[in-house]
Every structure is written in C-alpha cells, then in structure tokens.
Amino acid sequence: MLRGLTTVSFFADDVTAAARWYGEVLGVEPYFTRPIEGTPAYVEFRVGDYQHELGIIDSRFAPHPRPGTAGGAVTYWHVDDVETAFERLLSLGATAHEKPIERGPGFVTASVVDPFGNVLGVMYNQHYLDVLCSTPRPVA
Template identity: 35%
Template sequence: MFNGIRAIMIFAEDPEKSARWWSNILGSEVHLDVDGDAVYAWLDVAGVEFGFHPLDEKRNRRGGSPVPYWAVDDVDAVRQRLLDAGCTHHRGPLDVGDGTGRKIAQLTDPFGNVIGIDGF
C-alpha cells in the first residue's frame, strides 16, 4: 500500500533561496519550475524530492507541514554542521529509547522550517 516517501514539501517565503541553502548542505543540484512570479524549487536526495513551494499563510503557512527526518550516521556531527550553517536548536538530541543508541534531534533552518535528523 505505502511504498516509502516520494516527496517532502516545505512552504517557504523564497523557495529558490531555501533550496539553494539546502543544496549547499546536502550537495545536491537545485531544480526550478518557474510559473510567472511563482517558483517551485527542489532537490533530489536519495530518491526523495525535497521541494520548496511558495508559502501562503492562509493555506500553507511556514512551519505548518510535517517535520521531515533525514537519516544520518552521526546525529551529533550533522547537528553541529547544521548549527554552524545557520540552523538553530529546536529540540533534542533525544534518545529514542530502543536500546540501540539511536537518537533524534530537530533544528530550525534559517527560513523558519523545522527539520529532523535521525541516527546514532
């Protein structure tokens, strides 16, 4: 029935600027679809479309979407990299409690979107 995540859409004031910032973090090319003044920008990362859509505070407000979690090898190292790049602390790191040492953390990117990281 469900076959994994196909796309994660983030609503952003400036989709292209958000996508370019994330492309530097993730090392992925920015793709653009321009329709008049509206720009939808996205990255293809590990088979998932990480998209940035123009926000609409009435229907699709900033930070109003689910929190995407990126699988990472080292939560502490990736968290520090994101903080150094301009993210701010939101929550965690937290031990998931499954006995494996797995933990999660949430950060807010420079555009007000909360993202998560999940790993060890």
C-alpha cells in the first residue's frame, strides 16, 4: 500500500521567516509558494536526490490545535488512491486525523492516527509519480 515518501509538512506561525530559515538550512529557495491574503500560507522545497518535498504551512491551517511541545509534522506516503487507503487504515484500527482533501490538481492528502498514537499521512502526489517515471530502472 505505501509506495514512498512524498511530503514532510511542518507548521509555522510565520511562514515567511520559516521559509528564510529553511532556505538557509537547505541551501535552496522554495520552488513553490502559495499566498493567501498577500502573505505566504504555504511554501515548498524540493530536497535531495529524489526531490522529496518539505512543505511549510501556516499554523492556522493545522488540522488540530498545535500542542505546547515540539511536534506537528505529518509524513505523507504516496498511495494510488487516497480514499481507499484511508478507509483501509480505518478498517485496520486507525482513527481519522484528517479526512481526504484535494489540495489542487494531482494532490490529495489524508491522515490517520495509528493504534499506537502516531500520525500516518497518505497522499496521491503527481510529482512523486513524475519522479518515479523519470528514474531509470535496473535491467533484469
């Protein structure tokens, strides 16, 4: 069911400051920015050999209130059908964290809390598939 890492999301009250800081840490600028009301509500970096995505999201869009301690990251794994994967995880004992939401063409996310208290994200991510298709395969 899980096919690979797509996006790691972090939340920040000040997305502009977080984008500057991560730009410095990573040595690259965000390749994508989505403003709402004139300020960045979401920025995304592509990182590493497989261009894995690190997204910074305005805290006001967090699916639940942020705890007073460190946390808030959701790691998404690519799946071919988010709704089916979400329902299967629920049937195996997970509870809904965030129901499937279309984030834009080719991008759908959802997350569950596993029976052990961990947040597991699933995502249909067209970028993941594009990278996968462009990666040479070993010859058998």
